[in-house]
Amino acid sequence: MAQTNYPDFFQRYILLVVAIAGTVLFGLLSFYHSLWWTIGFVLSAVGVATGLYDMFQKRHTITRNYPIAARIRWLAYDLRPYLRAYIVEGDLEDTPYSVQARNLVYARARGHGGTIPFGTELEVGKAGYGWLDHSIAPCEAPDHHPRVDIGGEQCAKPYNASILNISAMSFGSLSARAIEALNWGAARGNFYHDTGEGGVSPYHRKHNGDLVWEIGSGYFGARNSDGHFDPARFADTAQIDQIKMTEIKLSQGAKPGHGGLLPGAKVTEEIASVRKIEPWQDCLSPRGHNAFSTPVEMLEFAARMRELSGGKPVGIKLCVGQLHEIFAIMKAMRTSGILLDFIVVDGAEGGTGAAPLELSNHVGMPLRDGLIHMRNALVGAGLRDKVRLAASGKVYSGWTMAENLALGADWCNAARAFMFSIGCIQAQRCDKGTCPTGIATQDRLRQRGLVPEIQGQRAAAFHEATLHALSEITAAAGVEHPRDLMPHHISLRPEVLEADSFDTAFVLLKENALIDAPDETMYARHWQAASADTFRPAKEIPLAHMNATRRVFSQT
Numbered sequence: 001m002a003q004t005n006y007p008d009f010f011q012r013y014i015l016l017v018v019a020i021a022g023t024v025l026f027g028l029l030s031f032y033h034s035l036w037w038t039i040g041f042v043l044s045a046v047g048v049a050t051g052l053y054d055m056f057q058k059r060h061t062i063t064r065n066y067p068i069a070a071r072i073r074w075l076a077y078d079l080r081p082y083l084r085a086y087i088v089e090g091d092l093e094d095t096p097y098s099v100q101a102r103n104l105v106y107a108r109a110r111g112h113g114g115t116i117p118f119g120t121e122l123e124v125g126k127a128g129y130g131w132l133d134h135s136i137a138p139c140e141a142p143d144h145h146p147r148v149d150i151g152g153e154q155c156a157k158p159y160n161a162s163i164l165n166i167s168a169m170s171f172g173s174l175s176a177r178a179i180e181a182l183n184w185g186a187a188r189g190n191f192y193h194d195t196g197e198g199g200v201s202p203y204h205r206k207h208n209g210d211l212v213w214e215i216g217s218g219y220f221g222a223r224n225s226d227g228h229f230d231p232a233r234f235a236d237t238a239q240i241d242q243i244k245m246t247e248i249k250l251s252q253g254a255k256p257g258h259g260g261l262l263p264g265a266k267v268t269e270e271i272a273s274v275r276k277i278e279p280w281q282d283c284l285s286p287r288g289h290n291a292f293s294t295p296v297e298m299l300e301f302a303a304r305m306r307e308l309s310g311g312k313p314v315g316i317k318l319c320v321g322q323l324h325e326i327f328a329i330m331k332a333m334r335t336s337g338i339l340l341d342f343i344v345v346d347g348a349e350g351g352t353g354a355a356p357l358e359l360s361n362h363v364g365m366p367l368r369d370g371l372i373h374m375r376n377a378l379v380g381a382g383l384r385d386k387v388r389l390a391a392s393g394k395v396y397s398g399w400t401m402a403e404n405l406a407l408g409a410d411w412c413n414a415a416r417a418f419m420f421s422i423g424c425i426q427a428q429r430c431d432k433g434t435c436p437t438g439i440a441t442q443d444r445l446r447q448r449g450l451v452p453e454i455q456g457q458r459a460a461a462f463h464e465a466t467l468h469a470l471s472e473i474t475a476a477a478g479v480e481h482p483r484d485l486m487p488h489h490i491s492l493r494p495e496v497l498e499a500d501s502f503d504t505a506f507v508l509l510k511e512n513a514l515i516d517a518p519d520e521t522m523y524a525r526h527w528q529a530a531s532a533d534t535f536r537p538a539k540e541i542p543l544a545h546m547n548a549t550r551r552v553f554s555q556t
Helices: 006-032 035-056 061-065 069-088 099-109 176-189 231-238 271-275 295-308 325-336 357-362 369-380 398-406 417-422 451-479 524-529
Strands: 130-132 147-151 157-164 164-166 211-216 243-249 260-262 281-286 316-318 342-346 390-392 411-414 490-492
Touching: 006 035, 006 069, 035 061, 035 069, 035 417, 061 069, 099 417, 099 451, 130 164, 130 451, 157 164, 157 243, 164 176, 164 451, 176 451, 231 243, 231 295, 243 295, 271 281, 295 316, 295 325, 325 369, 325 524, 342 369, 369 390, 369 398, 398 411, 398 451, 398 490, 411 417, 417 451
Parallel strands: 164 411, 211 243, 243 316, 316 342, 342 390, 390 411
Antiparallel strands: 130 490, 147 157, 260 281
């Protein structure tokens, strides 16, 4: 027969024993009619009841073995994110935005500038550190409000956009007041606000800030009763003057290929009205689109949307995955003659309200890699001067913008940074509906704390200060406009004691390289497998050779 380990037994049940002793003691003392003794008796009795329940319940093994004490562990788990964020976490730890990054956004949103004393805290000799190769002859008059023209020869109403804008976040994921605040900021700061795939809500419209309408696989706001694209409904909304462009969402960086389901309990009358769905019924975003199935069909769909919108720019947003697919889109544009007006590359490090851990951590290509591959696809196919390119994924400063622009982006979009600007504290409660700042929740009482006019002004201030910081970087490089930043302006330390400028650290194709000599590029096998008629490989993709890998770092 097994023997009882009495010291261990005592440790496991000590809190229950203390609660029992306290109940007896305070029970006897309560006869003296003191309120404090009575309170002690009640608390001790609650402890005894809790401990006995823990001992005999069957759902949790640890509480059966450690009654009452195991609940302290649960409390510690609940408090862990807050203790880490405010006490333990270092200024430069990346989870997912460092304290330094968040404080920079907060300072600029409040008009405090975001300067630091005493010098950098970064380890400049560490692999991954990057810097600007500045000029001895800096530019004296950099453009403090740089913009970009979007819309090619097939577009009747091109749009002149800021080079920093609000990335896609839907009403439903964000609260009504958060959407209002962001659009208030967009209106005052003269930049655009991407609606996300949840449709154009009254809160997007209230302050008349420029909108980019994102259309996902659910076609929310532009769908019929069976979930297919409705041209008439789309045209009615797309022709609103406030909507400047339409973006077809193919995938999202944080959860590419996933789709999504909004449970019926969360589909309120208001959300249902915006999305054109039935209230209190499950709302499905399919994994893929039913309006097209091939690259050419996708372009024909985009051309139809451009026509229905009155000639406004139409583009796509995607997280880069299998390389032959982006080359298939290039081939489709060349063979069909239908051009996209823009492409937004979303990095796998991008944010989301809720996603499976595996998808957020391991599915999809990080922004830098995806941006370089897309830049190479456009340049190599001879389309770079016809299609604008944007970058989205952990953009929060002038430096993060400069890196993307130097690698080929025409502008940048940011989501979480603008959330910080209107008060987000990275509590990471987005998926639970208990956001403490009222930003990522539909709880009206929690939303009360967010005042759109105040927080909207902070979004505009953050935008202004970040562009000013970018202008300081471009001036230091000796150029006037961020579009003039080139790969040779930025250096990267890929390994300790080694450093290269972007144009030598990464493989960057020359114009028409995929047309003139595809077999001489690192993309030869993917280009050969790409077809304008299918997103599937048109032929088996051969195994990579030593000099033909997916890596964007230079092999030289």
